Amino acid sequence: MSDHGDYNALGTVDFNFTSLSTGGSPFALANATANVYRANSLTESAAGMTLTPNYDGRTGLNHVHIEMGADPVFYTPGNDYSVILIVGQIAGVAVDGYTLGDFSIGNRAALRRKYYLHLGLLGNAAKY
Secondary structure (H helix, E strand, O other): OOEEEEEOOOOEEEEEEEOEOOOOOEOOEEEEEEEEEEOOOOOEEOOOEEEEOOHHHOOOEEEEEEEHHHOOOOOOOOEEEEEEEEEEEEOOEEOOOOEEEEEEEOOOHHHHHHHHHHOOOHHHHOOO
16 A cells, blocks of 8 residues: 555546565456545545556556545545555455555645755745
8 A cells, every 4th residue: 555645626547556466476456446545534536536457458557546626525635545446356265454655635735845945955845
């Protein structure tokens, strides 16, 4: 699982992950569906969510694309989100419930600005 950063509302989230066999080599993810969970709740949505197994024809390379503008009521600033595999198999083994990654919307910007200020990068802090 990876933290994929802090985004602006109505933005787009894109990230890749690798599905592995029990032997540790890349293996195709089959029959997969993922949803996004908001904060520490059971609230989930598939709005704007696309999961592409074997991305670019690469076995085991999978891509997640989320258009947050598809549900601006669900994707709101000040929240953390987790992308969870709801259904899926790798080499015939069910991997339901696996966390693919996390991100937030406007929930870490203050920390990011503080970090850049600490590094003396005040000029760059306005970008982040």
